[in-house]
Amino acid sequence: DYDTVTLLSLSMRDPYGVTFLLPHHNLRLNVVAEDIVGVQHVPTQFSQADGYIVNKNSWTPITFSASENGNQYTVATSKVKTKINLSTSQVSFTDIADNQLVSEVGSSWIPKIVNNTAYYHFTQRYTSESNEALYGFGNVNSVMGIKGQPITLNQDNTAKRSPMFISNMGYGILFDESSRGSLGWENANSVYTYTATTTESFDYFFLFGPKPDRIISHYQSLTGPALLLPKSAFGYTHSRNRYASQVEYESVAAGFRNRHIPLDYLVIDYFWWIKKGSHIWNPSYWPNPTQMLTNLHQQNIKSFISVWPDYETGSTNYDAMAAADNFVGSSTTFDPSKPSARKMFWDQIKSGIWDYGMDSLWFDADEPEPSEWESQNGTTASLGSTLPFGLIYPLLHAQTAYDGQIFLPGNTKRVNTLSRSAVAGIQRYGVQSWSGDIPISFNQLVSEIPGVLNFHAAGLPFFSTDTGGYANVTDGIVTGLDPTNPTQQELFLRWLQFSVFNSIFRVHGRDDGREPWRFPQPYENYITNYIKLRYRLLPYVYTLAARVAREGYTIVRPLVFDFRMDSQVWNIANQFMFGPALLVNPVTAQNAQSRQVYLPIGIWYDFWTGNKIISTGQNITAPAPVEIIPLYVQAGSIIPLGPVVEHANQTPDPLEIRVYIGANGNFTLYEDDGNTYAYQT
Numbered sequence: 182d183y184d185t186v187t188l189l190s191l192s193m194r195d196p197y198g199v200t201f202l203l204p205h206h207n208l209r210l211n212v213v214a215e216d217i218v219g220v221q222h223v224p225t226q227f228s229q230a231d232g233y234i235v236n237k238n239s240w241t242p243i244t245f246s247a248s249e250n251g252n253q254y255t256v257a258t259s260k261v262k263t264k265i266n267l268s269t270s271q272v273s274f275t276d277i278a279d280n281q282l283v284s285e286v287g288s289s290w291i292p293k294i295v296n297n298t299a300y301y302h303f304t305q306r307y308t309s310e311s312n313e314a315l316y317g318f319g320n321v322n323s324v325m326g327i328k329g330q331p332i333t334l335n336q337d338n339t340a341k342r343s344p345m346f347i348s349n350m351g352y353g354i355l356f357d358e359s360s361r362g363s364l365g366w367e368n369a370n371s372v373y374t375y376t377a378t379t380t381e382s383f384d385y386f387f388l389f390g391p392k393p394d395r396i397i398s399h400y401q402s403l404t405g406p407a408l409l410l411p412k413s414a415f416g417y418t419h420s421r422n423r424y425a426s427q428v429e430y431e432s433v434a435a436g437f438r439n440r441h442i443p444l445d446y447l448v449i450d451y452f453w454w455i456k457k458g459s460h461i462w463n464p465s466y467w468p469n470p471t472q473m474l475t476n477l478h479q480q481n482i483k484s485f486i487s488v489w490p491d492y493e494t495g496s497t498n499y500d501a502m503a504a505a506d507n508f509v510g511s512s513t514t515f516d517p518s519k520p521s522a523r524k525m526f527w528d529q530i531k532s533g534i535w536d537y538g539m540d541s542l543w544f545d546a547d548e549p550e551p552s553e554w555e556s557q558n559g560t561t562a563s564l565g566s567t568l569p570f571g572l573i574y575p576l577l578h579a580q581t582a583y584d585g586q587i588f589l590p591g592n593t594k595r596v597n598t599l600s601r602s603a604v605a606g607i608q609r610y611g612v613q614s615w616s617g618d619i620p621i622s623f624n625q626l627v628s629e630i631p632g633v634l635n636f637h638a639a640g641l642p643f644f645s646t647d648t649g650g651y652a653n654v655t656d657g658i659v660t661g662l663d664p665t666n667p668t669q670q671e672l673f674l675r676w677l678q679f680s681v682f683n684s685i686f687r688v689h690g691r692d693d694g695r696e697p698w699r700f701p702q703p704y705e706n707y708i709t710n711y712i713k714l715r716y717r718l719l720p721y722v723y724t725l726a727a728r729v730a731r732e733g734y735t736i737v738r739p740l741v742f743d744f745r746m747d748s749q750v751w752n753i754a755n756q757f758m759f760g761p762a763l764l765v766n767p768v769t770a771q772n773a774q775s776r777q778v779y780l781p782i783g784i785w786y787d788f789w790t791g792n793k794i795i796s797t798g799q800n801i802t803a804p805a806p807v808e809i810i811p812l813y814v815q816a817g818s819i820i821p822l823g824p825v826v827e828h829a830n831q832t833p834d835p836l837e838i839r840v841y842i843g844a845n846g847n848f849t850l851y852e853d854d855g856n857t858y859a860y861q862t
Contacts, residue, residue: 460533
């Protein structure tokens, strides 16, 4: 620890920031914007950031002042002040009125040698006010308003961790650290710590809002703007583990269309291949994929297909990857840190999958599951040891699909990759993610809501869950959801009601089918009606998605995003805003007929009845029979509703424009062709 060091000299102020020379390490402040400051703690010499998470390493100089007053050096912009204690080397941040936001309170370096290269196990400590709550770090599903909760940052089937958070105090921090890490707490939760397990320097960006939307916009400005997914991505995606044949797959597609149930994507899960990685369709079950995909396209249904990062031996593709030394360590998992391996991986996908007419790729198990990449011991890759890069396999993997499609001559289809893992920066590659192979239970539904909200609070825009849960394991026996089981019928409907108001609306699970017609009445009608509601909301949803790409907006919003000054919302884990208008209140208790709903101060309208409620910031008992999810609309909202359509690219006309009086409001409707990159010009 070096909590009390003396500054030896101030090296230099330049147009981009200030460099300090310290006895035990060096410090660099980069003034990125009026409300973004980069901090780099370096043990020896400065080096340029690796560019994996933060892919922006140059910025336009802005005006800032730098002054020294006794023991304190201050760098100030028009929005924020950064102060360096010249005795302790600690950095603190205030707003322009000198209101304290957060301060470093000591750090520790533990040297380590990895493959003959010097690294450090680095821990930085920060102050935390008693009423502070943190949001983000990925799909943390155990708490809303993180305080005193340790979090391990790694990639796991059901844990997508990302080194970014926002605070209800009006700031956020993006840790530009690609190794495994952890959030910890000390001194009765008055200090939080961030640890990077294997790093050459400790880099982070302080992001001042104070509004959360501003913070998330800063995050995207550093890590890359989100790619706008095709409009169809915001319709309904139906999936199962698994459709075993072309006949079954096409029959399900026909089942949706014949019943006039809206659908945009139907998913092909694993074992469509002869050998994993061969990309040779098993002709006994999938005899004509080109004709199959053509048939679906004629019905305006698109396809996802599961592709894993590892290979079985005994295929031409495996032999080519092995001969080129394109695997991670001694595994058969491909190495996306190697550009030539990424190109070969894509080329194999293109010839075996994409050229048949495939629409989107599903990158499953890309933590990666069959590898030591993200483990505590790591393995070797093109970059060297994977320990400094333990978090970012999915980021490098996603770049494979993005580069392959973006640079494919004649391709106009937007990238829409489903990735089981996610980390900061992945939004720039056109990726959606989901929460992994979760249990089937009401308790899991309770957990999924804060998981979804924390995922979005980390700046990651597109996410879903396996609606209804993936599977249960009892005494080693794996079972899927049973649509004939009354408890699971109710669970699926309640979960589907929640999923309608996720950024991505998707159903997936093990074994038994979850197509609406598998459920008895009245559940079949209830399920179908909620799918249709999602499509009526598409003009609203797609406008919000465009705001994600254009301004860094967040669709699925913890209540702190819109009511930050109301302390009552800081820890609410089962309510959220869906865009600026809709307060969503999922029902997670079995056999419930009502639930408690907190309404922030203002005028609200029941979405279903139009009844008006004037709230002083109070809890109400909301009716919630099994077919109803309580929804409330904020006064001043304008919601465009389209007609019931069967796929996202049908005409959105005629529009119904709902205006909820009682406050000023506006809404700018966004429309484009829904499929190509023409929106970027």
